[in-house]
Amino acid sequence: MPPTPRNRKAPPSKAQRRPRSLSLLDFRSPADGAWYGARVTVQRGALRVMYEEFLEEQDEWYDPAALAAASSSSAARDVAALRARFRTASLPLEDARCRDLRAGAPLCISCPLDDGLLKFYDAVLESVVPAAHGIVDGEERCACRFTVRWTDGPRAGSREEVGVERICCVQPSPVQDPVLIEFLDGVTKLLGDGNSGGATASQENGAVAAAEGGVTADAPPGFYRKFGARA
Ligand SMILES: [Zn+2]
Secondary structure: OOOOHHHHOOOOOOOOOOOOOOOOEEEEOOOOOOEEEEEEEEEOOEEEEEEOOOOHHHOEEEOHHHHHHOOHHHHHHHHHHHHHOEEEOOEEOOHHHHHHOOOOOEEEEEEEOOOOOEEEEEEEEEEEEOOOOEEEOOEEEOOOEEEEEEOOOOOOOOEEEEOHHHEEEOOOOOOOOHHHHHHHHHHHHHHHHHHHOOOHHHHHHHHHHHHOOOHHHHOOHHHHHHHOOOO
């Protein structure tokens, strides 16, 4: 008896497989404005932001129907604001690379808070006091001191002197996560389609429906076509 043909089917190529997007990104939390490592996926049409090292209950969900339920101009603003919450993951400054930093470099710095938490906020490098590097266990250790000016967080506007261990470098490369980009571009496009198609009245109806809890029924059909039906 010939073997069943199940195993003869080639596995889908990488290009065909739907990306699950598990690349690590930086996400600026709407709750505290701090940056966290996070991954994203799309489930039941909604964007799920999963914080690294936090419980599932802390995940954030962004539903395209809810984003579109606002008036068209504020919906576009909301999507742009959501997009701006993501960036390529910042990288810890390597001890041996400290001389590469220049004044004005955008940094993300760990910020110990009064309640014992350690959060990351943005700052700009103002100056460096170089110091001779030591060698510990065969590895170069930076002893320089870096003066940074906080641009964000509870100490925004003030200066602080920090060591290499508190510094991450903000990466200039744009976010390349395919799942995130597809989601954001899809929502943006659908909002654009709505605006150009004279759908203002129905969008206003959608906003009313949202206020009454009926947004899923009145959401533009394009959302379902693009993102799939909600459970
Ligand atoms: Zn150094």
